[in-house]
Amino acid sequence: MVKICCIGAGYVGGPTMAIIALKCPAVEVVVVDISVARITAWNSEQLPIYEPGLDDVVKECRGRNLFFSTDVERHVAEADIIFVSVNTPTKTRGLGAGKAADLTYWESAARMIADVAKSDKIVVEKSTVPVKTAEAIEKILTHNSKGINFQILSNPEFLAEGTAIQDLLKPDRVLIGGRETPEGRAAVEALKAVYAQWVPVERIITTNLWSAELSKLAANAFLAQRISSVNAISALCEATGADVTEVAYAVGRDSRIGPKFLNASVGFGGSCFQKDILNLVYICECNGLPEVATYWKQVIKINDYQKSRFVNRVVSSMFNTVSGKKVAVLGFAFKKDTGDTRETPAIDVCKGLLGDKAAISIYDPQVTEDQIQRDLTMNKFDWDHPIHLQPMSPTAVKQVSVVWDAYEATRGAHAVCVLTEWDEFRALDFQRIYNQMQKPAFIFDGRNVLDADLLRRIGFIVYSIGKAL
Ligand code: NAD
Numbered sequence: 001m002v003k004i005c006c007i008g009a010g011y012v013g014g015p016t017m018a019i020i021a022l023k024c025p026a027v028e029v030v031v032v033d034i035s036v037a038r039i040t041a042w043n044s045e046q047l048p049i050y051e052p053g054l055d056d057v058v059k060e061c062r063g064r065n066l067f068f069s070t071d072v073e074r075h076v077a078e079a080d081i082i083f084v085s086v087n088t089p090t091k092t093r094g095l096g097a098g099k100a101a102d103l104t105y106w107e108s109a110a111r112m113i114a115d116v117a118k119s120d121k122i123v124v125e126k127s128t129v130p131v132k133t134a135e136a137i138e139k140i141l142t143h144n145s146k147g148i149n150f151q152i153l154s155n156p157e158f159l160a161e162g163t164a165i166q167d168l169l170k171p172d173r174v175l176i177g178g179r180e181t182p183e184g185r186a187a188v189e190a191l192k193a194v195y196a197q198w199v200p201v202e203r204i205i206t207t208n209l210w211s212a213e214l215s216k217l218a219a220n221a222f223l224a225q226r227i228s229s230v231n232a233i234s235a236l237c238e239a240t241g242a243d244v245t246e247v248a249y250a251v252g253r254d255s256r257i258g259p260k261f262l263n264a265s266v267g268f269g270g271s272c273f274q275k276d277i278l279n280l281v282y283i284c285e286c287n288g289l290p291e292v293a294t295y296w297k298q299v300i301k302i303n304d305y306q307k308s309r310f311v312n313r314v315v316s317s318m319f320n321t322v323s324g325k326k327v328a329v330l331g332f333a334f335k336k337d338t339g340d341t342r343e344t345p346a347i348d349v350c351k352g353l354l355g356d357k358a359a360i361s362i363y364d365p366q367v368t369e370d371q372i373q374r375d376l377t378m379n380k381f382d383w384d385h386p387i388h389l390q391p392m393s394p395t396a397v398k399q400v401s402v403v404w405d406a407y408e409a410t411r412g413a414h415a416v417c418v419l420t421e422w423d424e425f426r427a428l429d430f431q432r433i434y435n436q437m438q439k440p441a442f443i444f445d446g447r448n449v450l451d452a453d454l455l456r457r458i459g460f461i462v463y464s465i466g467k468a469l
C-alpha cells in the first residue's frame with residue numbers, strides 16, 4: 001500500500017486529497033497541517049471550506065483511507081509521496097515586496113521533510129510556485145538528505161473554487177513535470193499511476209520541471225487576461241452604446257477564441273490570479289524582460305481600474321456623494337458557490353464606498369461577519385500570511401453591518417450593489433425590495449446577473465457592466 005501525505009489542508013490540499021482517496025482506495029492518504037483549528041474542522045461535521053460535493057466525498061473516505069492530522073512529522077516520515085500544498089503568498093516586505101512569491105512556508109516544509117525522512121521520497125509541488133522553485137527545493141533536500149533519495153515533481157493544480165470536485169473528477173489535464181533522468185522518469189510514472197486510476201492517460205501531460213512550473217503561472221495569466229480584456233471592452237461599450245454581452249458572445253463564437261471566461265464583471269478576485277501574475281511579472285523583471293513584465297502588469301492594472309470605475313459609477317450616479325447613505329452590498333465572496341473572500345473585488349468596492357462615507361449593509365450566504373470585518377481592516381497582501389489570521393480586530397469598521405438576509409440588507413437603502421453572482425439573487429422579490437428602499441432606488445449590477453429591463457419597469461435606476469444606462 002502506497003502512503004501519500006499532503007502538507008497543507010487548505011482549499012487545494014483538502015479537496016485534492018479527498019478525491020485521490022476516493023479514487024484510490026488502496027492508497028492511504030493523510031492530510032496534515034500546522035493549523036490545529038483547520039484539522040479539527042476537517043475532522044468535524046463542519047468542514048473548514050465550503051465546496052459543493054465535498055462533504056459527501058469526505059464522509060465516504062474519512063476514517064477509511066483519508067485522514068486529517070496535525071502529527072505532521074510522523075506522517076511525512078511514513079509517506080512514499082509527499083504533496084506540498086502550503087500557501088505561497090505575495091511578499092509583504094523585503095526584496096520583491098508586493099510582487100515576489102513568499103516561499104517561507106514552502107521552505108520550512110521542505111526543511112522539515114529533510115529532517116524527518118528516513119526513506120526515499122517523491123516530493124510533489126502542488127502549490128503554485130515561481131519557475132525554478134524545484135531547483136531551490138532540491139538543494140534544501142539534497143544538502144540535508146543523509147543519503148536519502150528525493151525526487152521533486154511539479155504537479156500544479158488547476159481546480160477552480162466552487163467547482164473543485166468536478167474539476168478534480170474530470171480535469172481538462174493533469175500536468176506532471178520531473179527531472180529527465182531515469183529516477184526522475186520513474187517518479188513521474190509513479191505519480192501518473194495515481195492519477196491514472198480515474199483520469200484518462202491521454203489527459204496526463206508530462207513535461208520537464210520548468211515547463212510544468214511555468215505552465216501554471218501562464219495558465220492563470222491567460223485566464224485573467226481574458227477577463228481584463230472583456231472588462232476593458234466593457235468600458236468602451238458604456239461609452240459607445242454597444243452591449244458587452246452581445247460583443248462577448250459574438251467574439252466568443254469564433255472557435256479560435258471560444259466562449260468561456262468572457263463575462264464582464266466588477267473585476268476578478270480570488271487568492272491566485274493577482275498573486276500569480278505579480279509573481280510572473282517579478283520573474284520577468286528578474287530575467288531582464290521588462291517589456292514582458294509590463295505586458296502582464298497591465299492585466300492587473302485593468303482589473304484595478306474596473307473596480308474603481310465601478311465605485312466611481314456608484315458615487316457619481318448618486319449625485320456625487322454617498323455620505324451617510326445606506327448602500328446594500330449583495331455578495332462578498334469572490335465568486336459564487338464559495339465562502340472564500342481572498343482578494344474579492346468586494347473588498348476594494350466596499351473600501352471605496354467607505355472612503356466616501358457610505359453606510360454599508362452586507363449580505364452573503366456563505367461569508368461570516370468576522371471574515372468581512374477582518375477583510376475590510378487588513379492591509380493589501382496580508383491576508384495570506386497566517387500571522388494575520390487572528391480573531392477579529394477590536395477596530396471593526398463601524399459603518400459596516402453584516403446581515404443574514406438580502407431583504408434586511410436593502411431595507412431603507414439608497415442603492416444595491418451586486419458583487420457576487422449567487423444564484424439566489426436572481427430569484428429575489430425586487431418589487432418588495434423597491435418598496436422598502438429610498439427613492440430614487442439604484443441598482444448597480446457588478447455581475448450582470450439581474451434582469452435590468454424588469455428592474456427598470458419596477459422603477460429602479462439600473463447600471464449594468466458594459467451596457468447602456
Ligand atoms: P490555503 O491557505 O487554503 O492552505 C494552505 C495551508 O497550508 C494552510 O492551512 C496552512 O496552515 C498550511 N501550512 C502552511 N505552512 C505549513 C507547514 N509548514 N506545515 C504544514 N502546514 C502548513 O491555500 P490554498 O488555497 O489551498 O493554496 C495552496 C497553494 O495552491 C497556493 O500555492 C495556491 O496558489 C495554489 N492553488 C490554489 C488554488 C485555489 O483555488 N485556492 C487553485 C490552484 C492552486
Ligand code: UGA
Pocket residue numbers: 128157158159160161162220223227260261262263264265266267268269270271272273334335336
Ligand atoms: C482560478 C482558475 O480558474 C483555476 O484554474 C486555478 O487553478 C485557480 O485560479 C488558482 O490557481 O487558484 P478560481 O480563482 O478559483 O480559479 O476561480 P475562477 O472561476 O477562475 O474565477 C476567478 C475570478 O474571476 C472570480 O472573481 C470570477 O468571478 C472572475 N471571473 C471569472 C470573471 O469576472 N469573469 C469570467 O468570465 C470568469
